[in-house]
Amino acid sequence: MIAPEWTSAIGVAVALSFALGAPLNTARYAVFTRLSNHLARLGCTPVQADDEPLEPLGAEIMVFGMGRVGVGAFDGLATCRGDRILGADRNERIVRMNAAEGRQMIRGDALDTEFWERLQLDQRIDLVVLAMDDHTANLEAVRRVKDYLPNTRIAAIASLPTTSGNSKRQVSTSPATCMARLARVLPTMPVICSTAKVLVRNARWEVHRQDTRPTDLATSPSHWFTLGHRELRNTFHPNTNCGRHFQTGEIRTSASMDP
Amino acid sequence: MRETETHGPPEAAHNATGAQLTVDLTLILIRFIFGFGANTVKLPPLVGYLVAGFVLRAFGYEVTDAIELLADVGVLLLLFGIGLKLRLTTLARPAVWAGASIHAATTTALISGLLLGLGALGLPLAAGLSGQQAALVGFAFSFSSTVCAVKALEERNEATSLRGRLAVGILVVQDIFAVVFLTLTVETPRSIWAIPVVIGVPAAKSVYGWLLDRAGHGELLLLLGLALAVAVGAESFSEVGLKPDLGALLVGLTQANHSRASELASTLLGFKDILLIGFFLSIALEGTPGFPEIGVALVLLLILPPKAAGFVWLTSRFRFRVRTAWHMSVTLATSSEFGLSVAVVSVN
Numbered sequence: 001m002i003a004p005e006w007t008s009a010i011g012v013a014v015a016l017s018f019a020l021g022a023p024l025n026t027a028r029y030a031v032f033t034r035l036s037n038h039l040a041r042l043g044c045t046p047v048q049a050d051d052e053p054l055e056p057l058g059a060e061i062m063v064f065g066m067g068r069v070g071v072g073a074f075d076g077l078a079t080c081r082g083d084r085i086l087g088a089d090r091n092e093r094i095v096r097m098n099a100a101e102g103r104q105m106i107r108g109d110a111l112d113t114e115f116w117e118r119l120q121l122d123q124r125i126d127l128v129v130l131a132m133d134d135h136t137a138n139l140e141a142v143r144r145v146k147d148y149l150p151n152t153r154i155a156a157i158a159s160l161p162t163t164s165g166n167s168k169r170q171v172s173t174s175p176a177t178c179m180a181r182l183a184r185v186l187p188t189m190p191v192i193c194s195t196a197k198v199l200v201r202n203a204r205w206e207v208h209r210q211d212t213r214p215t216d217l218a219t220s221p222s223h224w225f226t227l228g229h230r231e232l233r234n235t236f237h238p239n240t241n242c243g244r245h246f247q248t249g250e251i252r253t254s255a256s257m258d259p
Numbered sequence: 260m261r262e263t264e265t266h267g268p269p270e271a272a273h274n275a276t277g278a279q280l281t282v283d284l285t286l287i288l289i290r291f292i293f294g295f296g297a298n299t300v301k302l303p304p305l306v307g308y309l310v311a312g313f314v315l316r317a318f319g320y321e322v323t324d325a326i327e328l329l330a331d332v333g334v335l336l337l338l339f340g341i342g343l344k345l346r347l348t349t350l351a352r353p354a355v356w357a358g359a360s361i362h363a364a365t366t367t368a369l370i371s372g373l374l375l376g377l378g379a380l381g382l383p384l385a386a387g388l389s390g391q392q393a394a395l396v397g398f399a400f401s402f403s404s405t406v407c408a409v410k411a412l413e414e415r416n417e418a419t420s421l422r423g424r425l426a427v428g429i430l431v432v433q434d435i436f437a438v439v440f441l442t443l444t445v446e447t448p449r450s451i452w453a454i455p456v457v458i459g460v461p462a463a464k465s466v467y468g469w470l471l472d473r474a475g476h477g478e479l480l481l482l483l484g485l486a487l488a489v490a491v492g493a494e495s496f497s498e499v500g501l502k503p504d505l506g507a508l509l510v511g512l513t514q515a516n517h518s519r520a521s522e523l524a525s526t527l528l529g530f531k532d533i534l535l536i537g538f539f540l541s542i543a544l545e546g547t548p549g550f551p552e553i554g555v556a557l558v559l560l561l562i563l564p565p566k567a568a569g570f571v572w573l574t575s576r577f578r579f580r581v582r583t584a585w586h587m588s589v590t591l592a593t594s595s596e597f598g599l600s601v602a603v604v605s606v607n
Contacts, residue, residue, distance in 0.1 A: 002392045002605050005384055005552055010399060010602045011545030012556035014594050015309055017563055018407055021593035022303035025411040028589040039585060042575045051421055051579050111416040
C-alpha cells in the first residue's frame with residue numbers, strides 16, 4: 001500500500017524520537033517548573049477526585065511504611081503526639097486495615113514524586129519516619145524528603161551488614177517495640193535522627209547515638225540515633241565508644257529498654 | 260544460526276555458532292560502552308544503545324536473529340508486566356479511551372495533511388502519496404512508544420501513580436487500535452482455533468495463579484513469568500494468527516489481582532530491561548535510509564511537540580491537573596514501534 005522507503009523513514013523517525021524523548025523525560029520536572037505559569041491557564045476545575053491535592057490533615061509527623069516497625073513507631077508517637085501523626089503506605093489493603101484500627105492514614109508511595117507534589121505540604125511536619133521494608137526504598141525516600149521537606153527530621157530504618165551468629169543468646173525484643181519505645185522519647189529531645197536496624201531480628205536492642213554520619217544517608221541532622229544491639233556495637237562503630245554517648249537522661253531511658 | 264544447525268554439517272554449525280557468539284559478545288561490550296557513555300554525559304542509557312545501533316549500521320551491521328529474539332521477548336515481557344499492573348477501570352475512564360481516540364484521529368489527520376501539503380511542494384517520498392497512503396503513515400506515526408513510556412515511568416517509580424496509569428491506559432488503547440488495524444488489513448491465515456484460544460487462555464486463570472503460588476521467590480518465579488508471557492500467551496496467540504503481544508498482555512491481565520503480581524513484575528523487571536536493549540538496537544538498525552528518508556523522518560519529528568501538546572490539552576480537558584497532564588504527555592511524546600510494524604505490514 002505504501003512505498004517500502006517509508007519503513008526506513010518511519011524507522012529512523014521512531015529511533016530519533018526515542019533518542020529525543022528520553023532526555024526530555026529526564027528534564028520534564030525542570031521544564032514543567034519553567035512552563036507552569038503558561039500551562040496553568042489550561043487547568044479546568046473541579047479536578048478529578050483522585051487527582052486532587054492531598055491534605056496532610058494537620059499532621060506534624062509522617063510515618064512511611066506501615067509494617068511492624070511503622071505501626072510500632074506510629075503508636076509510640078501517638079502516645080505523646082496524639083492525632084498529629086499520619087501513616088502512609090502504598091498498599092491499599094494496609095491503608096484500609098490501619099484506618100479501620102483508627103490510625104490516620106493516607107495512600108501513597110514515598111518514592112513517587114507525584115505523591116509529594118499532591119501533598120499540600122506544611123512545613124509544620126517536623127518528623128518523617130521511614131519504615132518501609134525495602135532498604136533501598138528508604139534510602140531513596142530520604143532524598144525525596146530532603147527535596148520536599150528540607151528542614152524536617154528524618155528517622156529511618158537502617159540496614160547494617162551483619163555477620164553476628166550468636167543470635168540464640170539474645171533476648172528477643174521486636175524492632176517494632178524498640179521503635180515504639182524510642183519514638184516516645186524522640187519528640188521530647190532536641191536532636192534528631194533515629195535509625196533502627198531490622199536486619200538483626202530478635203536481637204537485644206539498645207539506642208546509641210552516632211555522631212559520624214552514615215555515608216549512604218547523607219542528610220544533615222545534627223545527630224543520628226541508631227537502634228543497635230549490644231553485641232554488634234563495636235563492630236558497627238569501630239571508632240566510636242558508643243557507651244560514652246549515652247549522655248542525656250532521655251536517651252538513657254530508651255537505652256535501658258532490654259527486658 | 261538455526262538454519263546452519265539444522266542443515267549444515269556439524270563442524271560448520273559449530274564454527275558458525277562460535278563466530279556468532281563472538282559477534283554477540285562484542286555486541287554486549289559495545290552496548291555497555293555506549294550505554295555507559297550516555298550515562299556519563301547524563302543522558303538515558305537507551306540513547307547510548309540507539310547510538311550504538313546507528314554506529315553499527317554505519318559499519319554495515321544488520322539485525323541478527325539473536326537481536327530479534329531478545330527484542331521480541333523483551334517486548335512480550337513488557338506487555339505481560341503491563342497486564343500485571345493494569346486495572347480495567349483505568350481503560351474505562353473517558354480521559355483514556357476518549358482521549359486516546361480523539362488524539363489518534365486528530366494526529367492522523369494532522370500528519371497526513373502535513374505530508375500531502377509537503378508532497379504538493381515536492382518533498383521526496385511524500386510527493387507520490389495518495390490520500391489513503393498519507394492517512395496510513397499518519398496513523399502509524401500517531402502512536403506513542405509503549406517501551407519508552409514504561410521505561411520512563413519505572414525510572415521514577417511512577418508506574419502506579421495516576422499519571423503513570425493514565426499514560427499506560429492510553430498506550431493500551433493505542434495498542435488495541437493497532438491490533439484491530441492489523442487484524443482487519445493483514446491477510447494472515449487465521450485458524451478456526453482462534454476463538455477457543457482467546458477464550459481458553461484467560462479462562463485458565465486459576466491454573467496460572469496456582470502455579471504462581473508455588474513458584475517460590477527465586478529464578479523459578481522468573482521462569483514462570485517467562486513461560487506465561489512467551490509460551491502461554493504469545494505463542495498460543497501467534498499459532499492461531501493473532502498478535503502475540505496481545506496474548507502476553509492478556510495472560511498478565513488475568514493475574515493482575517493475584518497477591519504476588521507485583522513481586523512477579525519486579526522479578527521480571529531487570530531481566531526485561533536487559534532484553535529491551537536488543538529492542539533499541541533493532542530499532543536503530545531498521546532499514547537503510549538514504550537522504551530522502553532521513554529528510555522525511557525529520558519532518559515527521561516536527562509532529563512530536565504538537566502531539567505532546569495535544570495530550571496536555573486533552574487530558575486537562577478531562578479535568579486532570581495540568582501537572583498530571585504534563586507529566587503524562589511527556590512520557591507519550593515519542594513515536595511507536597507499533598507504528599513501525601503497521602508500516603512494515605502496509606508495505607507488504
